[in-house]
Amino acid sequence: QVQLVESGGGLVQPGGSLKLSCAASGSIFSMSTMGWYRQARGKERELVARITSGNSTDYADSVKGRFTISRDNAKNTASLEMNSLKPEDTAVYYCYAAVTSGFFRRFLEVWGQGTLVTVSS
Secondary structure, rough: OHHHHEEEOEEEEEOEEEEEEEEEEOOOOEEEEEEEEEEOOOOOOOEEEEEEOOOOEEEOOOOOEEEHHHHHHEOEEEEEEEOOOOOHHHHEEEEEEOOOOOOOOOOEEEEEEEEEEOOOO
């Protein structure tokens, strides 16, 4: 089993910054792509940023230049640094990881429970 736990969400004013963290634990053989998704009220879940095991990154157009994703393979963590936050960034943010797990190296796609980010005056 593999678990992801997000932290760092909260209330921030427009223009402010916030850093989200995701910690993976369990029977991890290897971790492939990790990413952050978000789901705003009344909208579908969307990709925010992702990072491969080789540290290649992709960002949604709406966050390019403002958000930065990173990972620490030694600690099995991923982070999302969010700057110049806008009200439209308000959403529940979910960590994602594609991993192989356990003795049989099963491929798993794992989601965290989500952390709420609210950008408001």
